[in-house]
Structures are given as structure tokens and as C-alpha cells.
Amino acid sequence: MGASVMIWFQVLASGLSLSGYYALLSLGFALIFSTFNIFHIAHAAVFGAAGYIFFGLTRSLAWNPWAAGTVAVLGAAVFGWFIDLLLYRPILRRGGGMFSVFIASLGLTLIFEAVVLALTGGSLSVAREGALQLVEFGSVAIRLYDIAIVLIVGVLYGLAYLWVMRTRTGMAIRALSNNEGLARVVGVNTMRTRHSVFLVASALAGVAGVFTAFDSGITPTAGTQVLFIIFVAVLVGGSVNIFLGALVGSLLMGIVTAVAGFINPQWVSVCVFGILILLLIFRPRGLLA
Amino acid sequence: MDSTSKIRRSLCAFGLAAAAALPVFSVQAQSGPIKFGVTYPLTGAFAGFAKEQILGMEMAVADINAKGGVKGRQIQLVYEDTRGTPEGGVAAFRKVTEIDKVPVVLSIFTNVVTAQLPLADQLKIPMISGVEAPGLSARAQYAFAHSNRSARALNMLSQHLKSLGVKKAFTFMPDNAFGEDISKSAQEAVGAAGAQYAEARFRLGQPEYRGIVARAKEFNPDVILIATQGTADDGNVVKQLREIGVNAPIFISANLFDVKAWRDSVGTYVEGMTMVGPNVDVTDPKGKDFSTRFKAKHGRNPNYLQGTLYDMVAMYAAAIEKVGTDGTAIRDYLVGLKDFPSAMGGRFGMGPDRQTVMAINLWRVKGGELMKILPGQK
Numbered sequence: 001m002g003a004s005v006m007i008w009f010q011v012l013a014s015g016l017s018l019s020g021y022y023a024l025l026s027l028g029f030a031l032i033f034s035t036f037n038i039f040h041i042a043h044a045a046v047f048g049a050a051g052y053i054f055f056g057l058t059r060s061l062a063w064n065p066w067a068a069g070t071v072a073v074l075g076a077a078v079f080g081w082f083i084d085l086l087l088y089r090p091i092l093r094r095g096g097g098m099f100s101v102f103i104a105s106l107g108l109t110l111i112f113e114a115v116v117l118a119l120t121g122g123s124l125s126v127a128r129e130g131a132l133q134l135v136e137f138g139s140v141a142i143r144l145y146d147i148a149i150v151l152i153v154g155v156l157y158g159l160a161y162l163w164v165m166r167t168r169t170g171m172a173i174r175a176l177s178n179n180e181g182l183a184r185v186v187g188v189n190t191m192r193t194r195h196s197v198f199l200v201a202s203a204l205a206g207v208a209g210v211f212t213a214f215d216s217g218i219t220p221t222a223g224t225q226v227l228f229i230i231f232v233a234v235l236v237g238g239s240v241n242i243f244l245g246a247l248v249g250s251l252l253m254g255i256v257t258a259v260a261g262f263i264n265p266q267w268v269s270v271c272v273f274g275i276l277i278l279l280l281i282f283r284p285r286g287l288l289a
Numbered sequence: 290m291d292s293t294s295k296i297r298r299s300l301c302a303f304g305l306a307a308a309a310a311l312p313v314f315s316v317q318a319q320s321g322p323i324k325f326g327v328t329y330p331l332t333g334a335f336a337g338f339a340k341e342q343i344l345g346m347e348m349a350v351a352d353i354n355a356k357g358g359v360k361g362r363q364i365q366l367v368y369e370d371t372r373g374t375p376e377g378g379v380a381a382f383r384k385v386t387e388i389d390k391v392p393v394v395l396s397i398f399t400n401v402v403t404a405q406l407p408l409a410d411q412l413k414i415p416m417i418s419g420v421e422a423p424g425l426s427a428r429a430q431y432a433f434a435h436s437n438r439s440a441r442a443l444n445m446l447s448q449h450l451k452s453l454g455v456k457k458a459f460t461f462m463p464d465n466a467f468g469e470d471i472s473k474s475a476q477e478a479v480g481a482a483g484a485q486y487a488e489a490r491f492r493l494g495q496p497e498y499r500g501i502v503a504r505a506k507e508f509n510p511d512v513i514l515i516a517t518q519g520t521a522d523d524g525n526v527v528k529q530l531r532e533i534g535v536n537a538p539i540f541i542s543a544n545l546f547d548v549k550a551w552r553d554s555v556g557t558y559v560e561g562m563t564m565v566g567p568n569v570d571v572t573d574p575k576g577k578d579f580s581t582r583f584k585a586k587h588g589r590n591p592n593y594l595q596g597t598l599y600d601m602v603a604m605y606a607a608a609i610e611k612v613g614t615d616g617t618a619i620r621d622y623l624v625g626l627k628d629f630p631s632a633m634g635g636r637f638g639m640g641p642d643r644q645t646v647m648a649i650n651l652w653r654v655k656g657g658e659l660m661k662i663l664p665g666q667k
Contacts, residue, residue: 007503007507010503010506010533010534011499011500011503014499014500014503014533017499018497018499059553117332117333118332121331121332121333121336121337121340122332122333122334122336122494123333123334123335123336123338123520123521123550124334124494124496124520124521124522124524124525124554125521126496126521126524126525126553126554128556129553129556129557130557131528131531131532131556131557131558132528132532134532134534136534139506139534140534141532141533143532216496216497216525216529217496217521217525217554218496219334219494219496221494222496225495257497257500258499258500259500260500261497261498261499261500261501262500262501262503262504263500265464265489265490265491265492265500265501
């Protein structure tokens with residue numbers, strides 16, 4: 001009985017670690033979605049690009065992981081910014097609606113996956129060879145890496161919170177998020193805000209991509225697979241308070257996927273999307289709305 | 290001259306011209322390369338593993354062509370991507386046989402080969418694969434396997450587990466046709482060792498396995514057995530096992546020590562693992578020659594899978610040299626194959642179920658080296 005209780009703590013620890021990855025992606029996705037109403041599926045491609053840049057630099061060119069990680073995150077930020085600059089904005093400028101943007105985003109993600117598949121062959125690409133250090137609490141083993149991720153996520157959330165709540169750009173983001181038309185009338189610089197949001201949100205996805213490529217590895221479709229969970233996390237949290245929403249949604253999804261993975265991996269999708277459907281029926285504006 | 294006569298004359302002229310041209314085309318076909326169809330996963334979860342093994346085939350082709358080819362013709366490999374899926378396997382088989390007109394096919398992976406078996410018989414095209422699943426090659430008259438038979442490997446592991454006094458074994462296997470096939474053999478092997486059995490299946494390409502490794506931790510096994518297809522996903526299972534605090538010895542159902550993609554994924558956790566399967570025998574002159582030349586070209590030791598693929602090409606070349614490119618004649622030659630020299634050293638023959646029999650051993654990774662061990666040796 002004791003061992004069984006401990007194994008649930010072990011599963012919970014895995015869930016918390018997964019929540020860290022989800023939280024980074026969720027926050028970026030929620031920032032873009034709540035500010036510009038863009039269902040940014042290509043966030044998956046940004047995540048994947050960072051992972052592959054990191055993998056290529058560390059494994060093929062034997063770069064230091066910190067330098068490779070920095071380049072990968074910057075690369076992801078620029079890639080996300082380019083997606084808005086060269087894809088979304090031209091569509092919107094020429095009168096295309098959000099559905100057109102959504103389709104373009106989906107198309108870009110599929111192109112990204114196909115190109116990466118052609119270039120890499122699609123096998124799992126794991127950047128690390130070495131072992132990770134553990135700390136053990138009784139029979140529950142936790143990797144120091146996971147603890148570091150949780151701390152880094154905490155710091156990044158804190159910085160992002162200060163950015164949104166305490167800076168002029170943040171004020172513009174909140175204004176655009178509340179009422180875009182009115183924000184324009186009162187002189188909010190929408191273009192500059194747009195650049196900032198896409199750069200920061202994509203950098204967050206980049207951090208998640210680097211962490212994933214280092215640890216469990218990345219495949220061409222890894223971003224899409226995780227993004228489905230992120231959609232649900234963001235919808236669970238709702239868009240009233242994107243920080244709390246993304247955090248609560250990610251935490252819930254991390255625990256749900258870990259528990260379902262423990263009981264029966266086949267049930268992960270059933271649980272994740274079952275929650276989504278129930279939520280859409282009973283709390284369509286999110287749990288925290 | 291009426292129009293009917295004109296048409297008749299034209300047809301006669303065309304017929305004569307065609308008849309005159311036929312031998313020319315035939316001579317061209319006879320003088321061109323003999324193509325071997327290679328239906329392998331060039332993309333997807335198995336791509337890294339498969340591309341590495343193909344080096345063995347390519348080395349065989351280079352050696353045979355350097356000696357003048359087969360019946361005075363060069364050999365050419367024609368690749369077609371199966372993506373590691375049954376539907377991809379069927380499409381690839383049709384492409385190489387119906388478009389490229391290959392007389393023989395090389396393939397791999399249980400789920401792919403199972404889907405290709407009816408086509409091999411229907412089109413009378415011999416297909417040699419590296420599948421390990423018990424009895425698979427017996428399901429079609431034109432199917433052959435040259436591989437480490439999983440049932441034999443598991444039987445050897447079973448004796449080892451019994452000698453070690455193992456009471457509980459937890460097995461991981463991919464969630465596909467290979468996993469489905471090997472599950473029964475693994476249960477029997479562990480049962481025969483008198484140990485308690487539990488298993489979990491992992492989905493390839495979805496690298497988060499902490500849920501299923503927690504199940505292994507809960508089971509508290511004496512040993513972990515991984516029924517492997519050599520993918521990088523194995524590495525994640527191993528890492529996540531160790532990093533959740535499962536320290537039981539790990540046994541691998543094949544000898545993957547020199548499989549680069551697999552080793553890269555497993556990393557430093559390879560130390561202490563026990564593997565079962567064939568290996569390139571460097572004490573044999575032929576095995577040493579293969580190993581030396583492979584290492585000179587690729588900068589690392591060959592693995593046994595590269596050796597088996599070398600052998601497959603050599604088998605087809607020997608068959609075509611002897612009986613030509615007719616599928617049924619090649620099949621009959623392969624059925625009677627005996628005492629055939631292996632690139633890995635030693636000789637092998639074709640078993641009654643059209644699966645070759647090759648020597649297997651137990652291996653232990655110690656100090657970064659692969660050491661042969663005896664059943665029961667700790």
C-alpha cells in the first residue's frame with residue numbers, strides 16, 4: 001500500500017515536470033491569442049525549429065549547450081516574428097480574415113513538418129547522451145533538471161508578468177487585448193506591440209523546444225503533438241487572466257497526461273480531449289472565467 | 290490501293306520494325322544493371338536505424354561490382370521509402386517491382402513485411418527481410434528471413450534469467466506489430482524462467498514515457514527486458530527508467546552495441562546492459578576482413594545487422610549468378626541454400642521455414658566494451 005502511494009507521488013512529480021514545458025508554450029500561445037485573436041498553430045513550428053537548431057548545434061557542431069540554447073531561442077523568436085511579418089500581416093492587410101490566418105498557420109506548420117522530415121528523416125533527435133542527476137525523497141526520484149525547469153518557468157513567468165503589468169508595451173498589450181479598436185484610437189502603437197508579442201511568445205516556445213530537444217528529444221511532429229495539449233490548457237485556463245489561466249491549465253494538463261500515461265498511455269488523448277469537450281459544454285469561457 | 294490494304298501494310302511494316310527492335314531492347318536490358326529493390330523506412334521513426342544498416346548492403350554491392358558484377362552485369366540498389374508503415378511497404382513493393390522491374394526485394398520490420406507477404410507470392414518476387422518475428426517468413430512461399438530470431442534470442446535469455454534466479458521481469462516493447470508478435474514469446478520466455486511477467490508498450494515517436502516507466506517502478510522488477518527494433522525511442526525508455534530510480538539490470542533482445550543511432554540515444558546508460566544476438570566474428574578471417582574494411586570506410590565497427598544485409602545481397606547475387614533473374618528459380622535456389630559464407634564470419638544455411646540459422650551469444654557491456662558471457666554468468 002505504501003509503495004502504491006509513493007508511486008502516485010512519482011507520477012505527480014512527472015506531471016509537474018511536464019507542466020513546466022506546457023506552461024512555457026501555453027503562455028506564448030495565450031499571449032498571441034488573447035492580444036490578436038490569432039489561433040497560432042505555427043507556434044508548434046517555432047517550438048520545433050528551436051529544438052532542431054539546438055540539436056544540430058550541439059550534436060553536429062558540438063557547440064556548448066548554453067550557447068546553442070541561446071542561439072536556438074533567438075532563432076525561434078525571429079522565426080515567430082517572421083511568421084507574423086511575412087504571413088499573417090499580409091493576409092490581414094489584404095482583407096483576409098482570422099480563418100484565412102488560421103489556415104495559413106496550419107499550412108505553414110505542415111510545410112515545416114514536411115521539410116524537417118525530408119531533411120532529418122524524422123527519427124527521434126535527442127541532444128543529450130549523458131545521465132541526469134537525481135534527488136530522492138524516499139522512493140520518489142526527481143531529476144534536478146526538472147526542478148531547474150520549474151524554477152526557470154517561475155522566473156520567466158515572473159518576468160513576463162512584470163513586462164505585461166509594469167511596462168508601456170505591456171499596457172499596450174492589455175489595451176489591445178481588451179478593445180483593439182479603442183486602443184488604436186487612443187494611439188497605441190499596434191505594430192510595435194505586435195512585434196514585441198510575437199518575439200517574446202516565440203522565445204518562450206523556443207525555450208520549451210530547447211528543453212525538449214535536450215531531454216526527451218524532438219521529431220518533426222513533436223510540436224503539433226504538444227500543441228494539442230496546449231490548446232486545451234489555454235482553453236481550460238481561459239483568457240481573462242492569461243498568466244494564471246496558462247499556469248493552471250498547464251498544471252492540470254501535466255497531471256492529467258502523467259496520470260493517464262501511467263494508467264494506460266492509450267487514454268492520454270481521450271482524457272485531454274474529453275476535458276476539452278466537457279469544458280466547452282459547461283465552461284466555454286474557461287475554468288477561471 | 291484501298292484503305293484496308295494501306296492499314297494492313299502499315300501494320301505489317303510496324304510489326305516488322307517492332308520485331309527488329311525487340312532484340313535490341315532485349316540486349317539493352319540484358320546489358321544494363323540488375324536492380325535489387327530495397328523497401329526500407331527512409332523517413333519516420335525507423336529512418337536513422339535503417340539508413341545506418343543500408344551501409345552493409347552498399348558495401349556488398351560495391352564488392353560484387355568490383356569483381357565484375359553478376360553474369361557480367363553490375364548490381365544496382367533501387368530504394369523506396371516504406372516510412373515503416375504497412376501501407377508504405379505495399380506501395381514501395383509495388384513501385385520497385387512494377388515500375389523498376391526488380392527481380393528481388395529486400396525489406397525490413399514485421400509490420401511492413403507482413404503487409405508485403407501476399408504481394409511477394411502474387412508477383413513471384415523473392416523477398417529477404419531482417420524480421421525476427423517467429424514464423425513470419427513461413428507465411429509466404431517467396432519470403433525469406435536472415436536475422437536474429439527473436440524466439441531463439443528470448444530462449445537464450447530465458448535460460449540466463451533462470452540461472453540468475455530472477456523472480457520478476459518487466460518487458461518494454463514498441464506498440465506495433467513487432468510488439469504484438471514478440472509479446473507472447475517474451476511471456477513464454479519469462480514464464481519458462483519461473484519469473485513473474487509484466488509488460489508495457491511504448492509508442493514510437495512520442496518520447497514521453499514516464500507514465501509507463503512508473504509502472505515498471507511499481508512492479509519492482511529484478512530485470513528489465515527491452516524487446517527492441519533498434520530505434521532511438523529505446524534510449525528514452527532507458528533514460529527515463531534510470532531517471533525515475535529504476536536500477537534493475539537491463540536486457541536487450543538484440544545485440545545493438547555497434548548500432549550508432551541506438552547507441553547515441555542510449556548514451557552512457559549502455560554500460561552494464563546485457564544483449565543477446567549475433568556479432569561480427571573478428572576471429573574469423575572473413576569477419577575480420579569485413580570489419581576492417583567497414584571501419585576503414587566508415588570510421589566505426591560494423592554491427593551484425595550490417596553484416597546480415599551484406600549477406601542478403603550476396604545471397605541474391607549468388608542465386609542470380611546460378612539461375613538467372615527468374616523469381617521462382619531464385620526462390621528455389623534460396624530454399625536449398627546451405628553452408629553459405631557470412632560476411633560476419635562462419636557459414637549459414639536456410640531453415641525449413643525459410644529463415645536462416647545463425648550463431649547467437651549473450652553479451653555484456655563492461656568498461657565500454659562488449660564482452661561475451663555465458664548463460665548464468667553475473
